[in-house]
Amino acid sequence: MHSRFVLIQTSHAGNVGAVARAMKVMGFDDLVLVAPRWANVLRREETIQRASGANDVLAKARIVDTLDEALDGMDHLCATAMTPRDFGPPTRAPREHFAALLAQAPGALDAAPSNRPGGVAFLFGSERFGMRNEDVYRCHACLSIPTDPHFGSLNLAAAVQLIAYDWRQALGGFALPPAEPARPAADAHALAGMLTHLEQALVAVDFLDPAAPKKLMPRLNQLFNRAAPTDEEIHILRGVAKAMLQMAAKAKR
Amino acid sequence: MHSRFVLIQTSHAGNVGAVARAMKVMGFDDLVLVAPRWANVLRREETIQRASGANDVLAKARIVDTLDEALDGMDHLCATAMTPRDFGPPTRAPREHFAALLAQAPGALDAAPSNRPGGVAFLFGSERFGMRNEDVYRCHACLSIPTDPHFGSLNLAAAVQLIAYDWRQALGGFALPPAEPARPAADAHALAGMLTHLEQALVAVDFLDPAAPKKLMPRLNQLFNRAAPTDEEIHILRGVAKAMLQMAAKAKR
Numbered sequence: 278m279h280s281r282f283v284l285i286q287t288s289h290a291g292n293v294g295a296v297a298r299a300m301k302v303m304g305f306d307d308l309v310l311v312a313p314r315w316a317n318v319l320r321r322e323e324t325i326q327r328a329s330g331a332n333d334v335l336a337k338a339r340i341v342d343t344l345d346e347a348l349d350g351m352d353h354l355c356a357t358a359m360t361p362r363d364f365g366p367p368t369r370a371p372r373e374h375f376a377a378l379l380a381q382a383p384g385a386l387d388a389a390p391s392n393r394p395g396g397v398a399f400l401f402g403s404e405r406f407g408m409r410n411e412d413v414y415r416c417h418a419c420l421s422i423p424t425d426p427h428f429g430s431l432n433l434a435a436a437v438q439l440i441a442y443d444w445r446q447a448l449g450g451f452a453l454p455p456a457e458p459a460r461p462a463a464d465a466h467a468l469a470g471m472l473t474h475l476e477q478a479l480v481a482v483d484f485l486d487p488a489a490p491k492k493l494m495p496r497l498n499q500l501f502n503r504a505a506p507t508d509e510e511i512h513i514l515r516g517v518a519k520a521m522l523q524m525a526a527k528a529k530r
Numbered sequence: 531m532h533s534r535f536v537l538i539q540t541s542h543a544g545n546v547g548a549v550a551r552a553m554k555v556m557g558f559d560d561l562v563l564v565a566p567r568w569a570n571v572l573r574r575e576e577t578i579q580r581a582s583g584a585n586d587v588l589a590k591a592r593i594v595d596t597l598d599e600a601l602d603g604m605d606h607l608c609a610t611a612m613t614p615r616d617f618g619p620p621t622r623a624p625r626e627h628f629a630a631l632l633a634q635a636p637g638a639l640d641a642a643p644s645n646r647p648g649g650v651a652f653l654f655g656s657e658r659f660g661m662r663n664e665d666v667y668r669c670h671a672c673l674s675i676p677t678d679p680h681f682g683s684l685n686l687a688a689a690v691q692l693i694a695y696d697w698r699q700a701l702g703g704f705a706l707p708p709a710e711p712a713r714p715a716a717d718a719h720a721l722a723g724m725l726t727h728l729e730q731a732l733v734a735v736d737f738l739d740p741a742a743p744k745k746l747m748p749r750l751n752q753l754f755n756r757a758a759p760t761d762e763e764i765h766i767l768r769g770v771a772k773a774m775l776q777m778a779a780k781a782k783r
Contacts, residue, residue: 295685295688298683298685298688299685299688301678301681301683302677302678302681302682302683302684302688303677303678304677304678304681327685329683329685330681330683331681331683367713368706369706370703370706372699421706422695423698423699423703423704423705423706424555424556424557424704425554425555425556425557425704426704426705428554428555428557428583428584429555430551430554430555430582430583430584431555432548432551432552432580432582432687434685434688435548435551435552435555435687435688435691438688438691438692439691439692439695442675442692442695445676446625446676450623450676451676451677451678451679452676452679453621453622453623453674453676460620
């Protein structure tokens with residue numbers, strides 16, 4: 278599915294760069310600017326600096342005069358606005374809307390054709406005024422990022438970052454970088470053997486009194502159950518117990 | 531649950547301001563800076579400009595010399611890093627980790643005590659070097675935001691924005707602003723009545739030939755089923771049909 282980010286009448290060059298970067302980290306690269314304040318915004322120093330390496334997104338970006346020109350090939354339009362508009366499309370939180378959009382849930386897509394959309398465009402208004410009503414009206418949904426009701430002032434690039442993240446996650450997401458190797462916990466037998474070893478060591482260093490053990494060992498058992506040590510960690514812990522025993526033997530020699 | 535954002539050795543004042551804003555839109559206000567590059571970073575012009583009204587977060591923020599001093603009252607520490615560290619805590623995507631943390635799912639919280647944490651701290655390294663290994667090691671989880679494997683360069687404030695969003699959503703989220711009133715669809719009887727009215731009008735304006743209707747009305751019926759019009763919209767559509775009929779009558783008079 279083709280995904281496009283459309284910035285309408287953006288005034289801050291830094292935001293354009295930050296938007297390019299926000300898109301690229303989530304794997305999107307189709308950026309269209311409608312009537313930006315600066316005609317050369319894609320080449321301004323602040324733009325390039327804030328893009329921080331997302332130069333291919335800037336290089337591929339288009340500048341057009343009208344919203345119409347920005348929407349070729351798009352068949353599902355998402356406005357973004359903090360406040361719903363009377364007579365506008367339904368207001369939805371991005372996560373819920375994306376899930377419904379991709380699942381073709383009835384109801385969420387009242388106005389859409391019955392196939393999954395081929396192109397989805399996300400429209401962002403200007404920093405100062407947001408989206409014009411007439412631009413919101415043509416959209417299929419109005420996305421509203423749930424923010425603190427007392428402070429909903431999201432930076433433009435931050436809004437793009439959140440929408441791009443939610444959309445990427447809805448599309449299946451990226452895998453995390455190569456994870457740590459699987460960490461199988463040692464079995465209960467290995468854990469019990471280590472605890473016996475440790476108990477001997479604790480007695481040897483005069484920490485545990487076998488005549489009045491209180492509940493020390495059950496407590497340590499619970500602690501290690503929660504920690505679920507690996508075989509390697511069991512080996513380390515037995516090494517510690519062994520060293521304690523040796524040092525105690527040396528001291529009492 | 532207390533939530534704290536800790537920036538370690540942050541070098542860009544603008545980022546500190548943007549972080550304060552990113553936190554505040556998600557309803558968080560506890561910011562601690564560990565050894566920032568600028569001692570006066572909370573009062574710098576760029577900071578205040580990028581905070582864009584999140585002045586209370588800046589006013590409440592603390593500057594400390596060491597990470598230890600930043601962690602009072604916190605009992606679950608989340609590192610943030612793009613690359614997992616050998617011998618470090620398990621790497622997790624934020625959403626999954628937060629769900630497990632709040633659900634107390636066994637396995638996800640191997641190292642944590644059995645109660646839900648009382649204080650959760652999110653640690654962010656410097657813009658240039660990320661987190662130091664020794665700071666990662668003390669954490670319970672290493673959060674990694676799933677990004678494009680070929681471009682994982684998230685801006686610091688963007689990373690804070692995404693973590694703050696996922697954490698707020700996991701905590702239950704904010705409601706959307708007052709939604710549009712419920713939009714009950716008209717019933718099938720009302721829709722059928724409108725379609726009959728419309729059919730008469732289409733015949734009257736010589737668009738529909740009753741002798742060769744093709745599949746026009748079933749197609750319109752499907753279209754309006756998808757649109758699920760309200761009673762008010764049915765009323766509008768019947769008004770259109772009525773006007774068409776009147777104009778046709780006038781024309782043929």
